[in-house]
Amino acid sequence: MVATGLVTRGSAAGPAVRGTALALLSLLALSPGCGDPQRHEYTINPNGSGKVFYQVENKYLLPLALEPKLIRGRAADVVPGAVTTFLKKSRGVVAWKDVSVKSTAASFGIRGTAYFDDVSKVRLYLQRPFSLRVARGEEGKWLLESVNESLHKMKAPRAEPEEEVPLEQVSQFWKGELERAKQPAGFDVTLVDLTVNLPGPLGQAVIFKPIEGKNAVSIAYRRHEFERARAEVNADIEFLRARQKSGLSGYPIEEINEKLFGVKAMPSATVTGELKPLFDYKAEVAAAKEAFPQVLKNFGIDPKDLEAKTEAAGD
Numbered sequence: 001m002v003a004t005g006l007v008t009r010g011s012a013a014g015p016a017v018r019g020t021a022l023a024l025l026s027l028l029a030l031s032p033g034c035g036d037p038q039r040h041e042y043t044i045n046p047n048g049s050g051k052v053f054y055q056v057e058n059k060y061l062l063p064l065a066l067e068p069k070l071i072r073g074r075a076a077d078v079v080p081g082a083v084t085t086f087l088k089k090s091r092g093v094v095a096w097k098d099v100s101v102k103s104t105a106a107s108f109g110i111r112g113t114a115y116f117d118d119v120s121k122v123r124l125y126l127q128r129p130f131s132l133r134v135a136r137g138e139e140g141k142w143l144l145e146s147v148n149e150s151l152h153k154m155k156a157p158r159a160e161p162e163e164e165v166p167l168e169q170v171s172q173f174w175k176g177e178l179e180r181a182k183q184p185a186g187f188d189v190t191l192v193d194l195t196v197n198l199p200g201p202l203g204q205a206v207i208f209k210p211i212e213g214k215n216a217v218s219i220a221y222r223r224h225e226f227e228r229a230r231a232e233v234n235a236d237i238e239f240l241r242a243r244q245k246s247g248l249s250g251y252p253i254e255e256i257n258e259k260l261f262g263v264k265a266m267p268s269a270t271v272t273g274e275l276k277p278l279f280d281y282k283a284e285v286a287a288a289k290e291a292f293p294q295v296l297k298n299f300g301i302d303p304k305d306l307e308a309k310t311e312a313a314g315d
Contacts, residue, residue, distance in 0.1 A: 038057075039053065040052055040054055040194050040195070041197070042132065043196075043197040044134065044196060044197065044198065045279075045281060046200075046277065048117075048120065049116065051115045051116070052113070053111075053113050055111035056109060057102065057108070079101055079103070083301060089125035093115065093116055094117055096114055096115070097112065097115070097295075098112055099299075100112065120132065132146055137270050142270065143268060143270050143271075144198065144269045145266065145267070168237065170240060171236070171240055178228065178232055178235050180231075181224060193220030193221070194220075195211065195216055196208070196216060196218070196269070197214070198215045198217065198271050199278055202215060203269070203270035204270050205217055205267075206266075206268045207261050207263055207267035207268075215271075226256070228259075229257075234252070239255070
């Protein structure tokens with residue numbers, strides 16, 4: 001089974017707004033656009049280090065990467081800017097390998113393998129799956145779990161409160177989205193999934209599905225199914241009222257997962273038996289770092305320019 005990316009939550013950082021209603025309404029802007037296939041395949045060692053093959057094809061990536069001076073230039077001129085934006089805005093990566101681009105009239109795609117020393121720190125640019133982390137579960141078992149970083153208690157009200165969108169208006173908006181989502185022809189039906197290669201035999205899994213013949217798990221669904229589940233959750237006025245009363249803000253991903261997968265939880269998986277590294281992390285990282293200057297040269301990117309832009313961006 002080919003690994004591809006799971007899209008189950010919005011960006012970890014949403015707009016600073018007061019009121020659950022406005023935060024929920026703003027989620028639409030945080031979601032990936034239609035026709036944005038993603039692939040993720042994580043290979044994780046016992047200590048949480050590892051690598052992830054990542055591929056994203058997104059019609060919004062190229063415009064986001066354009067610099068004003070490049071808009072009037074040739075199409076080829078935007079590639080260095082797009083790749084630089086992708087690399088500098090990806091967090092928790094210690095080395096890259098096999099970075100390549102695919103450009104068409106309608107979209108721009110990037111693929112590559114990212115190495116990390118701690119999976120919990122990985123935040124790839126334009127990545128929309130939940131964040132992963134490794135911990136010790138019951139009886140000390142190796143545990144892979146996802147985290148909804150967008151969920152938090154709202155901060156204290158400001159001195160001058162911002163105007164809130166009425167919950168009824170939010171609910172009505174999502175009811176309209178629900179009707180649209182019932183007609184797949186109007187939505188992206190791309191299959192998106194996430195695969196994780198585990199450092200030992202699979203024990204128990206929640207939402208994750210075992211891959212036959214491998215110590216690995218995956219999740220898969222079609223994008224319009226997610227949109228329908230999200231709309232069903234946010235169209236429920238009673239849910240919106242309860243959420244506002246609780247003071248919670250952020251993506252209601254557990255409720256969405258319940259609609260999508262039948263389980264109100266975040267995905268997780270445990271490993272039983274002996275833990276073994278899946279690859280020589282130090283050797284592969286060293287080789288990737290040695291080859292990386294040539295990768296940048298192929299795209300016409302000066303390594304110093306990449307470092308300078310990364311620092312200036314504050315990302």
